[in-house]
Amino acid sequence: MPELPEVEFAVRRLRRAVRGRVIAQLRAHHPSQRRTLTPSVTRAAEGRRIVEVVRRGKHQLLLLDDGATLLVHFKMDGDWVLDRRDRALPPHARATLDLHDGRRAVLVDPRALCTISWHAPHAPPTLDLGPEPEDPALTPARFRSRLARKRGPVKPALLDQSVVAGAGNIYAAEACWHAGISLRAPASALSLARAARLLDGLRAALGDGHVNAGRYHRGERPLPFRVYDREGQPCDRCGSRIRRIAQAGRSTYFCPRCQAR
Numbered sequence: 601m602p603e604l605p606e607v608e609f610a611v612r613r614l615r616r617a618v619r620g621r622v623i624a625q626l627r628a629h630h631p632s633q634r635r636t637l638t639p640s641v642t643r644a645a646e647g648r649r650i651v652e653v654v655r656r657g658k659h660q661l662l663l664l665d666d667g668a669t670l671l672v673h674f675k676m677d678g679d680w681v682l683d684r685r686d687r688a689l690p691p692h693a694r695a696t697l698d699l700h701d702g703r704r705a706v707l708v709d710p711r712a713l714c715t716i717s718w719h720a721p722h723a724p725p726t727l728d729l730g731p732e733p734e735d736p737a738l739t740p741a742r743f744r745s746r747l748a749r750k751r752g753p754v755k756p757a758l759l760d761q762s763v764v765a766g767a768g769n770i771y772a773a774e775a776c777w778h779a780g781i782s783l784r785a786p787a788s789a790l791s792l793a794r795a796a797r798l799l800d801g802l803r804a805a806l807g808d809g810h811v812n813a814g815r816y817h818r819g820e821r822p823l824p825f826r827v828y829d830r831e832g833q834p835c836d837r838c839g840s841r842i843r844r845i846a847q848a849g850r851s852t853y854f855c856p857r858c859q860a861r
């Protein structure tokens with residue numbers, strides 16, 4: 601599933617391909633995309649210039665010159681194919697942005713779960729998202745107070761997009777390993793020092809993720825995860841066997857020694 605680093609990588613590619621360019625045609629190829637990209641929506645988008653492409657959490661926002669927004673979410677498997685309008689459509693094409701200059705951006709998704717929707721200038725999308733984890737304005741004290749609103753253990757709390765935007769199952773587990781914090785530690789009872797370690801850990805994990813997003817794209821071998829999907833393998837720090845547990849319905853991974861408390 602694309603997490604924050606993969607979505608950030610996709611947004612940068614898309615931005616280079618479409619920013620400043622004019623939409624010639626917006627096309628939906630699948631019934632689920634036709635539900636949101638109705639004929640009136642595709643007409644409204646045509647002729648508009650894409651002034652910026654930004655990421656918020658795992659959402660992608662294409663900001664148009666009339667103030668409207670195209671909101672895209674990859675969900676489990678989405679991605680962009682960026683090529684030219686004279687090519688045959690790639691497999692699993694769900695929606696296409698044809699540009700005036702002959703380029704195009706095709707939203708592809710084998711499972712067809714990705715979403716794309718248009719939001720009028722007077723009604724921008726409302727996203728219930730916390731701050732970006734890499735935003736310098738997110739201090740350890742603010743991070744701690746956001747976590748403190750949550751009941752229950754810290755790792756599922758990190759997955760709540762309204763606490764912090766964009767942390768998914770992989771990077772939340774990796775963050776707890778970096779910080780040496782138990783997955784079961786209560787979110788509401790972290791000391792300031794532990795909250796600071798967890799925030800640093802989240803940023804370290806996302807940093808590796810940004811490197812890997814580029815490596816995946818180039819077909820290169822990714823940096824290994826520290827705990828994610830490594831059940832039974834030795835911890836990089838202490839050599840203990842990584843363990844897997846189910847927590848809030850998801851498989852999650854930790855080092856029983858480094859993350860004892």
Ligand SMILES: [Zn+2]
Nearest residue numbers: 835838855858
């Ligand atoms: Zn360890």
